[in-house]
Amino acid sequence: MSVPKPGQHIQIHSYKHNGQLHRVWDSTTILKGTNNVVIGANDKTRVTESDGRTWVTREPAICYFHSKYWFNIIGMLRNDGVYYYCNISSPFVYDEGAIKYIDYDLDVKVFPDYTHILLDEDEYEIHREDMNYPGVLDHILKNNVNHLLRWVRQRKGPFSPEFIDQWYERYLTYLS
Numbered sequence: 372m373s374v375p376k377p378g379q380h381i382q383i384h385s386y387k388h389n390g391q392l393h394r395v396w397d398s399t400t401i402l403k404g405t406n407n408v409v410i411g412a413n414d415k416t417r418v419t420e421s422d423g424r425t426w427v428t429r430e431p432a433i434c435y436f437h438s439k440y441w442f443n444i445i446g447m448l449r450n451d452g453v454y455y456y457c458n459i460s461s462p463f464v465y466d467e468g469a470i471k472y473i474d475y476d477l478d479v480k481v482f483p484d485y486t487h488i489l490l491d492e493d494e495y496e497i498h499r500e501d502m503n504y505p506g507v508l509d510h511i512l513k514n515n516v517n518h519l520l521r522w523v524r525q526r527k528g529p530f531s532p533e534f535i536d537q538w539y540e541r542y543l544t545y546l547s
Contacts, residue, residue: 374404374465378545381411382469383434385460388502393474395419399434402541409436409463409470412542433538435529436463436470441515442479443472444528446535452483453535457519459512475504475512481523481530489516 375381383396396418399411414431435444443463445456459477463470476495481487499509523530 374406375401375409375411375468375470376404377401379404383411384469384471385458385474386471388473388475388498388504391421393421396428399470400542400545402433402538402545404465407438409465410434410538411436411470412538412545431539431542433529433535433542436472438462438464440518441475441511442519444519444530446529448535448539454483455479455481455523455530457481459516459519477512477516479516479519479523485523485526485530487520487523 379401380398381401383399384392385394387393396413396416398416399413401409401411403410411434412431413428413434416428417425418428419425431448433446433448435446437443439462441459441461443458443460445458447454447456457479458472459475459479461473461475463472465471476491476498478490479487480490498504504512522528526532529535
């Protein structure tokens with residue numbers, strides 16, 4: 372499997388279970404790329420929604436993707452600390468110069484004090500029914516929500532206090 376190389380600029384594509392393109396981030400700088408983990412960073416990047424609307428991200432973000440876990444993690448650097456937005460999703464694939472994954476609606480927002488909330492449970496239930504998520508998929512996704520929340524509580528991986536700062540410092544080296 373090919374992997375993106377550090378310094379490379381790639382897109383991120385989010386799909387829905389039915390194969391429909393959901394969202395595209397125009398440019399993310401790769402900081403680390405292996406078969407299992409991709410870490411990227413972006414700041415003020417254009418995002419295009421499936422209906423054609425666009426918006427621009429407001430702050431620097433470190434993006435963490437894993438090939439074995441059913442979630443990805445975005446650490447956003449704000450003046451009052453790091454906020455995390457975690458998508459419950461399929462593991463990533465790197466294909467045609469883009470990171471690709473299926474977004475399964477459930478999201479976890481983690482605040483700088485590590486309190487967190489589970490979002491979009493209603494949207495998940497609607498899509499689970501409309502797109503006929505198999506029972507095994509429902510089980511996998513709910514297990515991965517629990518796994519992700521253990522990482523938050525244990526300050527593991529991207530939730531460790533120094534993780535986002537260290538990768539942001541690496542990102543800055545590509546900007547100078």
